[in-house]
Amino acid sequence: MESKRICQSCSMPLSDPELFGTGKDGSRKKHYCKYCYENGQFTDPHITLEEMKTRVRDKMEEMKMDADTIGISLNSLPNLKRWRKVETIQLTA
Numbered sequence: 001m002e003s004k005r006i007c008q009s010c011s012m013p014l015s016d017p018e019l020f021g022t023g024k025d026g027s028r029k030k031h032y033c034k035y036c037y038e039n040g041q042f043t044d045p046h047i048t049l050e051e052m053k054t055r056v057r058d059k060m061e062e063m064k065m066d067a068d069t070i071g072i073s074l075n076s077l078p079n080l081k082r083w084r085k086v087e088t089i090q091l092t093a
């Protein structure tokens with residue numbers, strides 16, 4: 001479904017194509033937002049899941065989101081593509 005597209009790194013809703021990340025060739029990468037993914041790479045390739053949680057919480061508090069909404073977003077982070085992949089690599093290593 002197209003309606004619930006979120007960034008697969010930080011869980012930000014990608015409601016507008018302007019928010020999509022960009023590839024090296026300038027193409028839009030619809031799985032990530034532009035804050036996480038730019039010019040074909042993660043803007044912060046070494047960030048950990050815990051650091052991302054802190055960043056997302058700070059950002060959402062700054063945007064005056066309510067605690068429930070913040071909690072849902074934080075809980076969804078480990079299920080996102082970026083973080084699941086790390087886990088898979090560890091499991092198969």
Ligand SMILES: [Zn+2]
Binds near residue numbers: 007032035036
């Ligand atoms: Zn993002």
